[in-house]
Amino acid sequence: MNDLVRLSSDVLVLGGGPAACWAALAAREAGLSVVMVDKGYVGTSGATAPSNTGTWYAATPERQAKLVEERLKLAAGLADVRQMHRVIEASTQHLNALAARGYPFPLDDEGQLYIANLRGPDYMRFMRSQVIRAGVTVRDHHPALELLVAGDAVAGAAGVARQAGRSWEARAAAVVLATGGCAFGSRILGATGLTGDGQLMAAELGATLSGMEFSNQYGIVPFDSSVNKGLPYGWGSFYRADGSQIIIPPGQRFPVLAREALRGAIFSRLDRAHGQLPDALRRGQPNCFLPFDRVGVDPFSQVFPITLRCEGTVRGTGGLRRADDDCSTAIPGLYAAGDALERQDIGGAASAGGGPNASWAIATGVWAGQGAARFAASLGPRAGQRTVRPAGQAGLRPAGTEKAVNPQEAMAVVQSEMLPLDRSFFRSGEQLTRSLRRLDGMWTAIRDHSAGDGQRALRTREAAALIASSRWALRSALARSESRGMHIRLDMPAIDIGQTHRFIVSGIDDPVITPDRAVASEVLAS
């Protein structure tokens, strides 16, 4: 690995999903040079590319007010109305810009462009072409392993060019983390690369997180597939193995299905779709029908098996905490966007999945790109003359003696503690403590002994990031001694009005949880 690939730019963007692309475009539009490095391939990476997603798009103030009102009902007191409006306004503006750039939105029945929906594969392929056309240097299959720092500021990142078998080092005046959420090893669409790498890199420099207890949203998949798309189930009924129907009271779909799934196999049939709907579903959501067509089942007339898969912080709302409207992490030169950030602002204690998350990626991508560009411009040419040092620790540079730690074993522990319904969907203090003990042990092993370079370092580093996010989630879930939104404590089933505030989690070795009183007052005031 001697042959180091050296990159240099004003702004460096880590990631390859929508937030990364919007950040790169925004920094480029500010007139700065931009390098974008992604673990996978910009265009197919991340949770958006394989999906179909709604957007938060409001052509009128009335529509905007309605979108905010709908989500506020679900947020259990933890959303931020001002930020919701900001996100809708920014995303509406930039979705219009996307149409102007030539993205082929469909026409609705009135002949108007229908901008409230994006088809993942097309959207992300289009974003790749826009980013390249704008003059951004794109490096695919260049996973970042760690940040580089100069004094107290971030000055770049380093990683491995995994298809070339070389290491890379990218110097920059400012860095945007758009590396996605953490799926805890869950096999949902687009999630194997979502291991929480950016959260660990930022926390190593002292960045804090929030909302990590809201890391346990679940989605329905048919036939043990990856296809966690919820839309068709709006026309679905649910059944037990004996054929009896599972009755779902309003808003109770997931708790009811989770309880049933713990008792036995569960099934569905899209038997409430009539008329034009089956055809519209098939043509509008082709990815949803891949499992059915490949198994040879007609989901509108035949019953099929479903399971619930955990979606971690990808559809949960936990992540890095923003220090300001620019999406700074409070570490000089380090910005974050998309699912790497907490999304309580728009979802509170409920998932912001679908439209709000898609629009969050656009809005925070643009803000982080602009914020990073302003920071880079303020440093000027001095930025390139700084002496840098690498900041990565666990999984790269052992705190103790180097010993082999199997990253697959670490992944298996994370999956077994974070994904099962009876550990993560329904929580209890006792079980959370047991899970935490196991993950604490794994963390100590990785931190003290794990090392590696090249492809091996990527795996140990991913394992470290998965464990770090798991421990933040478990500690936060223990601290929130109540049930609220997706956080369901069987031992504390009631909502506690005194905990209508967010929790901040700081530190990696011994994460500390503190209430975020500032946000609570802002929310209440709005």
Place this chain on the structure above:
Amino acid sequence: MIEVVSESRCTACNLCVKVCPANVFDVVTGGIPVIARQRDCQTCFLCEIYCPADALFVAPKADTASVVDEYEIEASGLFGSYARALGWENGRPGGTADDPTHRLRLASLTGQLPSNQVQELAR
């Protein structure tokens, strides 16, 4: 998970090696690409639509490998079926202009959908 790189269809352009976000394929000198890290496959089906030769097949099962028969996949017309459903052709995008999703959302507002499910539409 990815199960088939069809020898009879593949033109060894190696685009799948480049576009797979999970780095599942490896280039083989003088041959067609090989599925080198099947366990890393995230079952996103995107390699299929990027393949200009419709030579790839992803089985729906996401946790474990599946037993598949290439001749059956060929006979049942499943090679390239996702690309056709989207309107992509020869690895090139297309078909978003015909997306009728606005009708689905309209249906949710006009009572063709039980109101308690409307929230789910956002997902």
